[in-house]
Amino acid sequence: MSKRLSRRGFLKLGLGAAAGAAGAQLFLSSRAGHLSPVAQAATTITPKYYLAGTDGWASFPGTGNTHFYPDPWAPTGKTSYMFGFANVSAYKTADPPVSADVLGFKQKAQSCAPMMYFDENESAVVRLTNLGLAVRPDLVDSHTVHWHGFQNVIPMFDGEPSTSIAVPIGRVFDYSYKPYEPGTYMYHCHFEDTEHVHMGMVGPVVVRPAQNGTAHTHGGKTFTKFAYNDGDGSTGYNREYVIFLSEVWNESHWDDAHIQLPDWTDYKADFYLINGRVYPDTLLPNGAAVGAPTNGVPGDLRDQPYSAVVHCKEGERVLLRLINLGFTKASMTLAGIRMRVVGLDATQLRGKTDADGSYETSTAQVGPGESVDAIFEAPAHSGGAGYDTYLLYNRNIQGISNNGGAGLGGQMTEVRVYSASSNAIPAVQVGPNDLSSLA
Numbered sequence: 197m198s199k200r201l202s203r204r205g206f207l208k209l210g211l212g213a214a215a216g217a218a219g220a221q222l223f224l225s226s227r228a229g230h231l232s233p234v235a236q237a238a239t240t241i242t243p244k245y246y247l248a249g250t251d252g253w254a255s256f257p258g259t260g261n262t263h264f265y266p267d268p269w270a271p272t273g274k275t276s277y278m279f280g281f282a283n284v285s286a287y288k289t290a291d292p293p294v295s296a297d298v299l300g301f302k303q304k305a306q307s308c309a310p311m312m313y314f315d316e317n318e319s320a321v322v323r324l325t326n327l328g329l330a331v332r333p334d335l336v337d338s339h340t341v342h343w344h345g346f347q348n349v350i351p352m353f354d355g356e357p358s359t360s361i362a363v364p365i366g367r368v369f370d371y372s373y374k375p376y377e378p379g380t381y382m383y384h385c386h387f388e389d390t391e392h393v394h395m396g397m398v399g400p401v402v403v404r405p406a407q408n409g410t411a412h413t414h415g416g417k418t419f420t421k422f423a424y425n426d427g428d429g430s431t432g433y434n435r436e437y438v439i440f441l442s443e444v445w446n447e448s449h450w451d452d453a454h455i456q457l458p459d460w461t462d463y464k465a466d467f468y469l470i471n472g473r474v475y476p477d478t479l480l481p482n483g484a485a486v487g488a489p490t491n492g493v494p495g496d497l498r499d500q501p502y503s504a505v506v507h508c509k510e511g512e513r514v515l516l517r518l519i520n521l522g523f524t525k526a527s528m529t530l531a532g533i534r535m536r537v538v539g540l541d542a543t544q545l546r547g548k549t550d551a552d553g554s555y556e557t558s559t560a561q562v563g564p565g566e567s568v569d570a571i572f573e574a575p576a577h578s579g580g581a582g583y584d585t586y587l588l589y590n591r592n593i594q595g596i597s598n599n600g601g602a603g604l605g606g607q608m609t610e611v612r613v614y615s616a617s618s619n620a621i622p623a624v625q626v627g628p629n630d631l632s633s634l635a
């Protein structure tokens with residue numbers, strides 16, 4: 197307490213805090229039914245997603261050329277220590293929530309965090325528990341889920357830990373939202389956020405528009421899936437892919453594993469990731485267990501489950517949901533195909549008078565904390581049974597330099613265009629970034 201703060205001032209402060217607490221209590225009890233999207237009877241809540249904050253290990257390709265990479269403590273096939281969220285949604289009805297199965301996910305955080313999808317106006321519940329850090333039992337950090345850029349009416353569910361709830365080790369919290377604004381978002385842990393964000397507690401959130409399911413014709417084609425409630429089909433698409441960008445600075449990851457403190461002003465990314473992987477692992481299908489060699493042995497990608505390949509057929513419209521939760525700007529170029537940017541930061545590009553604010557480009561600029569919705573029409577196929585390849589990559593040269601490894605890119609993947617009659621990919625996309633039906 198400052199010596200300048202008088203006893204009277206201190207009492208006033210205390211009374212103010214007490215009044216604030218009483219007000220919050222009243223607010224919660226009287227308004228919960230109006231503002232909270234779920235009934236408050238705790239036993240009836242079944243979350244859509246269940247996340248477990250913990251640590252783990254990721255695999256990045258290369259033979260290693262620094263003191264900090266690969267980490268000599270990494271398990272075989274892995275190179276780098278991470279924090280992250282494990283996907284324990286399969287246990288979302290477990291009672292008690294932190295079951296033995298869930299505890300088994302300690303040190304199995306995935307990179308990137310689970311992709312979450314909601315519908316506009318859905319009663320959206322995300323359960324979070326904290327399993328602690330296996331490699332750093334001395335760190336007893338809490339974790340949170342914060343939807344970045346999301347208009348949240350209830351601060352308690354915001355995840356910013358100084359003004360809302362954080363989840364200590366062994367505890368469980370249900371975040372409750374009512375998403376009103378469709379678009380492409382991202383979420384991250386907000387506890388010690390410079391560290392926890394960079395260590396990997398980051399993932400995408402998509403809110404689908406209420407317009408989905410109704411038919412709108414645009415450019416002579418009819419769509420039933422849209423990026424926004426556009427009213428005219430201009431954001432309609434056939435397939436959609438999340439392109440989630442983040443970074444790894446080897447020194448900080450090594451430091452966290454080896455009980456050292458990084459100086460964040462020395463920040464310099466060594467790896468640039470798409471969906472938690474770096475090229476050429478970005479080209480492998482969902483759930484691929486074996487990636488490019490890491491330090492001479494096959495990479496273990498079991499905790500990096502998301503492919504970054506964009507599959508489509510000629511003439512289809514494809515929505516790229518580009519998200520950047522790294523610390524440096526990305527310039528994502530789609531070589532040979534023009535994209536139309538229709539949304540920025542979960543906002544459709546419309547002027548005040550409903551004028552069309554979308555624009556064509558070959559390079560989408562995605563700053564840290566920003567999202568870009570870009571739609572392209574797949575060009576005509578060149579013929580034959582195979583696919584045509586177009587590179588999607590970060591044109592900032594350090595974004596594909598990748599720790600100096602020869603032939604290794606960073607934020608690079610492929611758009612693969614098949615003929616209209618091809619049956620190499622499902623006629624209708626099974627799920628977002630879901631290529632599990634592909635060989």
Ligand SMILES: [Cu+2]
Pocket residue numbers: 249337338339340385386387392397
């Ligand atoms: Cu955290």
